[in-house]
Amino acid sequence: MVLVTDTSGRAARRQRHWDRQAGSYDRQMSAWDRKVFGDSREWACSRASGSVLEVAVGTGLNLPHYPADVTITGIDLSDGMLDHARRRAADLDREVTLRQGDAQALPFADASFDTVVCTFGLCAVPDADAAIDEMVRVLRPDGRLILVDHVGFSAWPLRAVLWLLERFTIPLAGEHFLRRPFRTVVARGLEVAERERFKLGFVERLVAHRS
Numbered sequence: 172m173v174l175v176t177d178t179s180g181r182a183a184r185r186q187r188h189w190d191r192q193a194g195s196y197d198r199q200m201s202a203w204d205r206k207v208f209g210d211s212r213e214w215a216c217s218r219a220s221g222s223v224l225e226v227a228v229g230t231g232l233n234l235p236h237y238p239a240d241v242t243i244t245g246i247d248l249s250d251g252m253l254d255h256a257r258r259r260a261a262d263l264d265r266e267v268t269l270r271q272g273d274a275q276a277l278p279f280a281d282a283s284f285d286t287v288v289c290t291f292g293l294c295a296v297p298d299a300d301a302a303i304d305e306m307v308r309v310l311r312p313d314g315r316l317i318l319v320d321h322v323g324f325s326a327w328p329l330r331a332v333l334w335l336l337e338r339f340t341i342p343l344a345g346e347h348f349l350r351r352p353f354r355t356v357v358a359r360g361l362e363v364a365e366r367e368r369f370k371l372g373f374v375e376r377l378v379a380h381r382s
């Protein structure tokens with residue numbers, strides 16, 4: 172299926188990129204998870220409750236970490252990634268609603284979810300601020316937004332290296348390294364309950380509440 176929200180063909184190219192990554196994604200990610208992101212999947216999922224929307228769910232690497240009593244809906248641009256997530260949900264014997272869609276235009280009514288989770292997704296979505304606006308829109312009042320991503324190093328020389336890297340990764344793979352979801356969350360008036368930054372500031376994770 173090709174998204175109709177982007178008539179330029181860029182969305183279709185991005186979908187094809189992630190469809191191609193789907194087979195090797197878990198292998199690539201396991202080294203990052205082990206060496207850089209640590210316990211971030213457990214950290215994020217253990218804070219989810221009620222009806223949960225996971226945005227840019229990918230191959231469903233977070234699925235094993237959710238509490239048993241939450242209901243999970245996952246959305247992703249790529250059918251290839253979603254196929255892996257479907258198999259993972261079946262292996263876990265867990266009922267998960269998985270559908271294709273765009274994080275920048277979520278196909279859900281306002282105030283539909285108790286928790287919205289997004290891990291390592293905002294670095295890949297073209298307009299991360301629009302995606303955060305959508306996550307806030309579908310959260311119930313007092314709902315919880317849980318974000319984990321790589322956000323650039325604290326020290327400027329290291330950020331400069333990432334800036335150079337982005338000259339290649341954005342056009343080739345849509346991958347951003349210097350985004351700061353935290354600033355958007357604060358600018359939108361959410362109350363940040365928890366925030367951690369580690370690995371020289373490269374990884375940031377936060378929990379914020381919609382008032």
Ligand SMILES: C[S@@+](CC[C@H](N)C(=O)[O-])C[C@H]1O[C@@H](n2cnc3c(N)ncnc32)[C@H](O)[C@@H]1O
Pocket residue numbers: 185189200226227228229230231232233246247248249252272273274275289290291292295296297
């Ligand atoms: C780096 S992967 C992260 C996957 C997963 N969240 C994880 O933690 O492993 C980025 C994901 O974002 C998805 N994605 C990229 N642009 C998107 C968009 N506009 N809407 C929804 N998903 C998108 C890709 O298909 C891919 O599955």
